[in-house]
Amino acid sequence: MKSPSFSYVRPTQLSEVMSLLQNHGDNARLLAGGQTLLTTLNMRLSEPGLLIDLQSLQELKGITTVHNMLRIGAMATHAEVAQSALVSQHAPLLSDAAPYIAHQAIRNLGTFGGSIAYGDPAAEWPACLLALDGVVVVASSNSTRRIAAADFFTGLYSTALEQDELIVACEIPIASAQLWTSFHELSRRHGDYAVMGLAAAALPQQHELQQVRLAWIGAGDNPLRTFATEQVLEGQSLSEPLIAQAVACLKTELNPRADMTHSAAAKLHMASVLLQRALKGLLAGASISHIARNS
Numbered sequence: 490m491k492s493p494s495f496s497y498v499r500p501t502q503l504s505e506v507m508s509l510l511q512n513h514g515d516n517a518r519l520l521a522g523g524q525t526l527l528t529t530l531n532m533r534l535s536e537p538g539l540l541i542d543l544q545s546l547q548e549l550k551g552i553t554t555v556h557n558m559l560r561i562g563a564m565a566t567h568a569e570v571a572q573s574a575l576v577s578q579h580a581p582l583l584s585d586a587a588p589y590i591a592h593q594a595i596r597n598l599g600t601f602g603g604s605i606a607y608g609d610p611a612a613e614w615p616a617c618l619l620a621l622d623g624v625v626v627v628a629s630s631n632s633t634r635r636i637a638a639a640d641f642f643t644g645l646y647s648t649a650l651e652q653d654e655l656i657v658a659c660e661i662p663i664a665s666a667q668l669w670t671s672f673h674e675l676s677r678r679h680g681d682y683a684v685m686g687l688a689a690a691a692l693p694q695q696h697e698l699q700q701v702r703l704a705w706i707g708a709g710d711n712p713l714r715t716f717a718t719e720q721v722l723e724g725q726s727l728s729e730p731l732i733a734q735a736v737a738c739l740k741t742e743l744n745p746r747a748d749m750t751h752s753a754a755a756k757l758h759m760a761s762v763l764l765q766r767a768l769k770g771l772l773a774g775a776s777i778s779h780i781a782r783n784s
């Protein structure tokens with residue numbers, strides 16, 4: 490199928506984008522990498538009258554550090570995130586997750602901001618942002634808001650973005666050298682969307698795990714955390730019995746929805762395997778060896 494006809498603009502100033510959004514309302518759509526939007530247009534799932542192409546906006550590009558935050562411009566592509574030395578130094582979870590996103594051709598065009606705005610529960614970046622306590626910086630002609638990832642994803646493909654707002658960047662606290670992160674995913678074939686995935690983070694401190702965050706991909710309508718399972722681990726020394734306790738808790742807490750290829754029970758089993766992989770990796774890792782010895 491071909492998309493319906495639409496008007497197209499390619500502004501060079503952010504202020505221009507904001508006034509276009511304000512004036513055209515729901516009739517306008519932002520075009521980033523186009524890897525999702527163009528398909529929805531071709532399938533006629535969406536019929537906007539105006540596409541606002543963000544490619545010429547320098548303010549939305551680049552990856553930098555600002556104070557104690559890693560700032561990823563909305564138009565940074567998945568490939569740029571994957572190759573960024575700043576990302577691998579300050580948010581290595583993203584470097585680990587990047588190869589799981591689609592294929593190289595899509596990673597070359599698709600953008601970080603586009604993925605966050607789309608809010609697909611099977612996508613990698615939203616769960617990573619949640620695990621890393623990230624913030625989404627959004628702007629309209631009237632204001633700039635900073636929305637915690639925990640409040641940004643509100644449901645299936647829905648977010649806290651208002652109609653006249655766009656994502657400018659995402660910010661992630663720079664990881665301390667002690668922060669442990671781990672990314673695991675299961676999909677039918679390499680490059681497919683995740684059936685189930687886990688973005689995990691914790692701060693091992695004085696033989697104990699602190700600030701445990703387990704963010705799940707493919708488990709619900711939006712990326713979500715399992716707070717009860719995190720609490721099982723919080724403040725504890727990691728050990729095989731503790732991992733078994735955490736997995737048992739996860740099985741009562743997580744309630745994944747069946748999809749076209751996997752039952753809810755199969756997805757729950759996958760999640761428990763992913764949690765074990767992550768925690769056993771942590772237990773075996775050099776940075777945590779003192780915890781293992783003392784547990």
Ligand SMILES: Cc1cc2nc3c(=O)[nH]c(=O)nc-3n(C[C@H](O)[C@H](O)[C@H](O)COP(=O)(O)OP(=O)(O)OC[C@H]3O[C@@H](n4cnc5c(N)ncnc54)[C@H](O)[C@@H]3O)c2cc1C
Pocket residue numbers: 518519520521522523524525526527528543563564589590591592595598599600601602603604606607611612613614650654655656657680681682683
């Ligand atoms: C075959 C295939 C496989 C894929 N596999 C995966 C995968 O495994 N994992 C994964 O995460 N993704 C996957 N994707 C999706 C891909 O990552 C997209 O790049 C991403 O979802 C959207 O980014 P985009 O830049 O292409 O956005 P677009 O397609 O241009 O836009 C997507 C939506 O976000 C809005 N938007 C874009 N930028 C902004 C902004 N700055 N502010 C506000 N709204 C904005 C648009 O208006 C649109 O509604 C796949 C895509 C394809 C085609």
